[in-house]
Amino acid sequence: MLLFYACASPQDPSLSNRELVLLDGLLIDGSGKPPLEDAAVVIHHGLITWVGDVAKLEVPENATVVELNGASMLPGFINAHVHNGFNSDNLRAWAWEGVTTVRDMGARYHSRLFGTRDALNSDNRNARLVAAGPLVTVPGGYPTVPWGALSAFPVSSPEDAASETERLLDSGADFIKIALERGDVFGTTIPVLSAEMTSEIARVTHGAGTLVSAHITAARDLELVLDGGADDIAHMAATRVSDELITQLVDADIYWVPTLELWHGVGGPSAATAHDNLRRFVDAGGKVALGTDFDGYSTPFDLGMPIRELTWMLDAGMSPMETIVAATSNAAHVCNLAGQLGVIEVGTIADVLVVAGNPLDDLETALRDVLVVIHNGVVLRDER
Numbered sequence: 471m472l473l474f475y476a477c478a479s480p481q482d483p484s485l486s487n488r489e490l491v492l493l494d495g496l497l498i499d500g501s502g503k504p505p506l507e508d509a510a511v512v513i514h515h516g517l518i519t520w521v522g523d524v525a526k527l528e529v530p531e532n533a534t535v536v537e538l539n540g541a542s543m544l545p546g547f548i549n550a551h552v553h554n555g556f557n558s559d560n561l562r563a564w565a566w567e568g569v570t571t572v573r574d575m576g577a578r579y580h581s582r583l584f585g586t587r588d589a590l591n592s593d594n595r596n597a598r599l600v601a602a603g604p605l606v607t608v609p610g611g612y613p614t615v616p617w618g619a620l621s622a623f624p625v626s627s628p629e630d631a632a633s634e635t636e637r638l639l640d641s642g643a644d645f646i647k648i649a650l651e652r653g654d655v656f657g658t659t660i661p662v663l664s665a666e667m668t669s670e671i672a673r674v675t676h677g678a679g680t681l682v683s684a685h686i687t688a689a690r691d692l693e694l695v696l697d698g699g700a701d702d703i704a705h706m707a708a709t710r711v712s713d714e715l716i717t718q719l720v721d722a723d724i725y726w727v728p729t730l731e732l733w734h735g736v737g738g739p740s741a742a743t744a745h746d747n748l749r750r751f752v753d754a755g756g757k758v759a760l761g762t763d764f765d766g767y768s769t770p771f772d773l774g775m776p777i778r779e780l781t782w783m784l785d786a787g788m789s790p791m792e793t794i795v796a797a798t799s800n801a802a803h804v805c806n807l808a809g810q811l812g813v814i815e816v817g818t819i820a821d822v823l824v825v826a827g828n829p830l831d832d833l834e835t836a837l838r839d840v841l842v843v844i845h846n847g848v849v850l851r852d853e854r
Contacts, residue, residue: 489514489530490820490847495538496828497521500545500798500813502791505830511543513820516847521816536849541841542829544794545812546570546821548801549776551704551727551761553577556586560764560773561596567774568823568837570845571598573761573805575647575683575704576613576621579604584642594848598821600805602647603638605685606631606671608661612651612685615660622649631667635674645806646675647683647704650695654688655708655740662691668698680806683727689715689747696722702759702804705729708740711747713754720756725804727761730782735769741782749787758788759804760797775837790833820847 490513497509499521510527512520520527529535548571554560555574564572577583587601604623605613614622623638625631635646648671653660663671668684675682676699684700686692689711695703696718703719706728719726728748733740752758762779764771772778783793802812810819824842827835843851 489519489533490844490849491527491529491533491535492543492822492824493529493535493537494524494540495824496540496542497814498542498544498791498794498829499815500795501815502795502799509543511814511822513822513844513847516820518814518816518818518820521814536842536852537854538824538841541824541826542836543814544823544825544829545798545814546823546843546845547775547797548760548805548812549573549762549764550759550801550804551575551729551766552764554765555599555601556583556590558590558593558596561590561599563774564597565595565845566843566851568825568840568843569597569775570821570823570843571600571802571805571807571811573801574599574601575763575766576605577601577603578620579623579638587642594846595850597845600644600807602645602683603641603643605647605649606635606638606663607649608663608667611661611663612649612653615653615658616656625663625667628664628666628670631663632670632674635671636678639675639678639680645681645683646671647685648698648700649685650691650698650700651685651687652691654690662694663698665694665697668694668700672699681804683804692719695719695724700724702727704761705732705763706744706747708733708736708743710743711750713750716747716751716754716756719751720754723757725757725759725800726751727759727804728783729761729763729766729779730786731771731776731779732763732767734778734782735767735771745782745786748783752786752788752792757800757803758783758792758796759800760793761801775840777834777837780837781834784833790830793833794829821845
């Protein structure tokens with residue numbers, strides 16, 4: 471399991487002997503449980519050490535107190551599908567808006583790649599970067615076709631898939647991304663990993679204590695996801711997914727990262743089909759994690775809080791609470807950080823977003839009015 475701790479200077483509250491207390495807010499803890507009114511949260515050394523009713527809290531002596539006056543507390547949001555995450559300007563923009571973790575889904579492999587990630591994570595002004603590195607694929611597979619080979623990591627047999635996956639993990643990959651793109655939406659045929667290859671990749675990856683994310687764009691690709699043992703799906707299918715296949719995915723407990731912002735950028739019928747597939751997946755009990763595919767296509771994407779993605783998730787039939795869970799605990803799960811991030815609970819890392827108003831009443835308006843951002847227990851932004 472990946473472990474992240476506070477990265478801050480000795481002068482920061484997270485590394486001092488003073489607790490940081492968030493007092494008198496509406497707590498939406500990211501788990502999906504009903505909100506707690508008049509709540510308080512205590513943070514010490516970058517971790518959450520107390521959560522509950524403010525009336526039951528004895529404020530620690532010499533604590534730094536942040537009065538919220540009824541504002542809403544949520545876990546820091548997570549964008550579980552971005553590109554160009556190895557960029558401090560982008561990471562700071564995300565963190566400032568309350569997106570305190572991002573999952574980079576494809577970068578060119580080189581010997582310094584994961585050292586660069588670690589250096590970026592050492593600066594607490596940056597959103598936490600979780601990274602796969604390059605996509606594991608076959609020679610001539612996606613993304614080499616159609617985008618070029620810069621973020622491709624080709625394997626040619628089950629044995630090769632196992633050894634190369636182990637090499638990628640040993641070099642520092644936080645999780646493994648595989649390409650199961652057969653080319654339907656591109657109007658061509660693209661070779662893909664065999665079921666035996668994907669099974670070997672999943673075996674090695676799961677044995678290392680982390681997860682496999684599968685790139686697809688069409689319903690037909692989902693059969694390979696089910697056969698190969700992937701843990702989440704990158705992109706909602708842009709062709710109609712049958713109810714039977716949706717049931718199989720839900721039964722297999724495979725999470726889905728829809729990237730509706732991508733499909734709206736692509737245009738045509740893709741967005742409407744993706745919305746319909748998402749609605750039926752959620753209605754069937756499927757688990758969704760927030761992700762946009764930031765910088766993964768030529769059209770503009772929201773940098774910072776992904777308001778458009780969140781709004782389109784609501785438009786697809788998700789409730790505000792389901793959307794918040796997708797952006798917090800479910801997104802933490804696909805980052806392999808469940809139990810560390812995505813919930814405001816004792817023992818978790820203190821990434822907290824405070825917004826005006828009640829996001830369960832009007833999510834978009836609330837997320838546009840950020841009051842406080844806390845990352846690794848350190849107050850990055852205070853607009854009260």
